[in-house]
Amino acid sequence: MGVEKKILVIPGDGIGQEVTAWGQKVLATIANNYHHTFHFEEGMMGHVAIEATGEPLPDSTLDKARNSDAILFGAIGHAKYDNDPTLKVRPEQGLLKIRKELGLYANLRPIKLFDELLEASSIKPEILRGADILFFRELTGDVYFGEKKRSEDRSSASDLMIYHRYEVERIARKAYEAARTRRSKLCSVDKANVLEASRLWREVVQEIAKEYPDVETEHMFIDNAAMQLIKDPKRFDVVLTGNLFGDILTDEASQIAGSMGMLASASVGDKVGFYEPIHGSAHDIAGKGIANPLASILSVALMLDISFGLKTESQRVIKAVEATLRQGYRTMDIANKHTVNEFIMGTDAMGAKVLENLN
Ligand code: NAD
Numbered sequence: 001m002g003v004e005k006k007i008l009v010i011p012g013d014g015i016g017q018e019v020t021a022w023g024q025k026v027l028a029t030i031a032n033n034y035h036h037t038f039h040f041e042e043g044m045m046g047h048v049a050i051e052a053t054g055e056p057l058p059d060s061t062l063d064k065a066r067n068s069d070a071i072l073f074g075a076i077g078h079a080k081y082d083n084d085p086t087l088k089v090r091p092e093q094g095l096l097k098i099r100k101e102l103g104l105y106a107n108l109r110p111i112k113l114f115d116e117l118l119e120a121s122s123i124k125p126e127i128l129r130g131a132d133i134l135f136f137r138e139l140t141g142d143v144y145f146g147e148k149k150r151s152e153d154r155s156s157a158s159d160l161m162i163y164h165r166y167e168v169e170r171i172a173r174k175a176y177e178a179a180r181t182r183r184s185k186l187c188s189v190d191k192a193n194v195l196e197a198s199r200l201w202r203e204v205v206q207e208i209a210k211e212y213p214d215v216e217t218e219h220m221f222i223d224n225a226a227m228q229l230i231k232d233p234k235r236f237d238v239v240l241t242g243n244l245f246g247d248i249l250t251d252e253a254s255q256i257a258g259s260m261g262m263l264a265s266a267s268v269g270d271k272v273g274f275y276e277p278i279h280g281s282a283h284d285i286a287g288k289g290i291a292n293p294l295a296s297i298l299s300v301a302l303m304l305d306i307s308f309g310l311k312t313e314s315q316r317v318i319k320a321v322e323a324t325l326r327q328g329y330r331t332m333d334i335a336n337k338h339t340v341n342e343f344i345m346g347t348d349a350m351g352a353k354v355l356e357n358l359n
Contacts, residue, residue: 002035005308008068010061012046013091014281015291015347016074022351023072023296026320029358030304030313041068045098046076046091046281056094062101070307071274072299077281099139103269106171107137107246108178109278110264110302111233111253116325119336120258123230131233131256134182136175137246139267141167142197144243161197163242168204174268175240176212185237187218189225189245201242222249229253254278261292261333264299266306273307275299289346292331294321297354320357329353 007027011020024040031038043061050056056076065071076091098104111133118125146160172188179186188205190198202219209217220228222245228235229249233256241249257263260279267274277295285291298321305314325334328341335344345353 002031002037003308003310004037004039005069006039006041006067007303008041008043008061008064008071010043010045010065010071010073012074012076012281013048013078014075014283014286015279016046016076016281018286018289018291018347019277019293019296020072020074022293022347022354023300025351025355026297026300026317026358027072027303029355030300030310030317033316033358034310034313036310036313045073045094047078047080049094050089050091054089056089056091057097062098065098065102065272068272070272070303072296072303073274073276074296075277075279075281077283079283082283099267099274102272102274103140104267104274105138105140105167105269106174106267107135107139107250108266108268108302108306109135109137109250109253111135111250111256113257114262114322114325116322117258117262117334120334122255123233127231128233128256131236132182133233133236133253133256134178134238135246135250135253136171136178136238136240137250138163138167138171138242140243142243161195161244163197163200165200165204168201169208172205172208172240173211175238176208176215179215179238180212183237184215185218186212186215187220187225187236187239189220189222189239189241189249191222191245192219193221197242205240225249226252229256250278259292259333261295261331262298264295264302266299266302268306273303275303275307289348290332291347292333293347293351294331294354297321297351316358320354323357324350324353327353327357 011017043064081090141163143159143161146162150157190201192198192202263278265278301314301317304310330342
């Protein structure tokens with residue numbers, strides 16, 4: 001039986017608009033092929049919203065977000081703000097606010113290299129082949145939200161690294177549940193040899209681990225993890241880590257997948273899930289019609305799986321992307337100068353090929 005879901009689409013700025021259109025078309029095609037009903041609404045956020053309403057996240061968008069089953073987001077950002085840090089109303093405030101208002105505490109980032117793109121990464125193919133990692137980065141704690149201080153003479157500064165037990169517990173459970181559906185291995189990354197906040201993190205993860213005896217748990221220090229990720233990415237299955245370490249490790253790991261244009265992410269909390277490519281609004285290529293739409297399309301695959309439990313449909317989308325790459329279709333960012341059997345194309349042609357492969 002088909003499902004009925006409300007999906008809020010927030011294209012945002014720059015290439016966000018160009019790629020999200022294809023994510024939405026993929027959702028519509030899946031609904032049609034599998035007899036589901038997806039009701040789409042659109043919301044504004046970022047620079048476009050500031051221009052239209054004066055607010056980076058208008059209340060109308062937030063209301064729609066609260067009433068939806070899932071959100072497909074593009075990207076926010078505009079050169080105007082990057083070049084003038086003194087501007088008070090800024091696009092990224094919209095993104096931070098919506099994450100906070102929706103209680104999105106876990107950021108999931110799957111890192112999987114399609115075999116067809118082995119040559120597009122700067123890492124050797126024999127090291128990369130078979131790598132398949134799912135990161136769980138905590139999003140609401142750590143040095144980002146702890147107290148910030150500057151001494152009176154402004155010559156010293158500090159940011160408080162703070163974690164509460166409940167914050168670690170809830171994301172650890174989500175990560176263990178996910179590990180059970182994969183290769184049943186979880187690596188928790190911290191710096192417990194030096195940091196008290198990490199010692200709490202490790203203590204709590206060790207407790208939660210007892211609830212999942214079928215999952216193999218490993219604890220690793222962040223410095224070692226950063227090295228192992230490049231040395232032997234295949235050794236990781238689920239990686240669980242805090243906000244700061246996760247921020248750095250996931251960007252490092254994006255190199256395993258070849259291009260920013262290929263990576264999707266999901267931010268989840270207690271209710272609605274928020275799905276987005278990891279890239280930004282890319283002013284350098286916005287409006288040129290050359291952005292890679294695959295990260296947005298793969299974000300849709302995550303939505304179908306995580307928010308709607310539609311695993312077959314999710315796999316179908318991933319297979320369609322795989323087939324498109326196998327046929328040699330590439331956007332500029334994933335083109336390999338040394339390969340002859342490739343057809344370089346723009347956003348719309350690439351999106352259309354994926355749709356063909358879905359049918
Ligand atoms: P970016 O991710 O927008 O771009 C980085 C580089 O990757 C650029 O050269 C761009 O052309 C390329 N790239 C990114 N996505 C691509 C795609 N789909 N296809 C092909 N190439 C792609 O990061 P940036 O240049 O540092 O930031 C640009 C703007 O985006 C800034 O205003 C920044 O604040 C914003 N930003 C937003 C988000 C978000 O909305 N989540 C994330 C990062 C940056």
